[in-house]
């Protein structure tokens with residue numbers, strides 16, 4: 154790959170997916186794209202780049218997908234899921250007692266372990282949520298991971314990562330070397346392709362947003378823009394969950410850390426609103442949030 158091929162790919166990936174590759178990541182591009190070039194009947198990356206420049210849109214989409222990192226596992230980092238179970242869901246159940254519905258968005262859901270961990274957690278909440286309408290929306294840039302997620306089929310290796318054995322036995326059906334999530338849990342999750350760089354306001358407002366282990370690949374300016382837009386999608390008392398290596402601190406003030414709940418953040422309402430927040434009607438709080 155020539156330096157100009159690398160620059161072309163770097164620029165294209167930044168524009169299409171937000172991936173911010175430093176100048177020394179040629180090895181990563183080669184390890185992901187040489188197999189793709191060969192599969193497409195091309196000798197190497199220079200020919201791949203040439204074809205993309207000629208307007209091969211489907212190939213370009215494959216290149217963007219091939220460069221995404223899809224690493225994930227059930228109940229990743231455990232602590233945010235414990236907080237969800239012990240603090241966040243009980244508080245929201247109280248706050249939404251009249252409405253009896255919860256909306257949750259997994260904004261980079263990869264092969265499904267994260268949204269399905271949330272689905273199992275809600276299912277295990279038992280009577281607290283019985284009769285409630287719970288919606289889990291799983292989105293990702295990559296159509297390939299979404300297809301795998303929809304099928305809900307996982308290898309022995311995948312179910313051994315983070316998933317408690319009781320949940321495996323209760324919610325999965327074994328088929329040879331593979332395990333499929335039962336239809337009731339699969340049915341709790343809706344899948345949609347969505348690029349976080351593009352407008353996502355059509356998804357509506359959520360009570361909880363998981364946007365974990367994706368912003369680490371983006372530069373500061375892209376993160377700021379996404380945090381701003383995410384803040385408009387969250388209820389004023391909603392919760393944002395980020396990955397263990399991610400934070401809003403030093404990047405944006407539209408969210409603030411949830412006290413003593415590592416990995417969780419809350420909308421940072423304007424000071425005048427914060428003082429009287431508990432006395433404001435929900436529709437007033439929503440109006441304040443949408444004006445942010």
Ligand SMILES: C[S@@+](CC[C@H](N)C(=O)[O-])C[C@H]1O[C@@H](n2cnc3c(N)ncnc32)[C@H](O)[C@@H]1O
Nearest residue numbers: 170221224225261263294295348349365366367
């Ligand atoms: C490392 S995985 C994280 C999965 C899961 N959230 C977790 O923490 O286990 C990152 C995911 O972000 C997706 N992704 C990368 N760029 C994206 C973008 N611009 N918009 C939406 N998803 C993106 C990738 O396809 C990948 O599935």
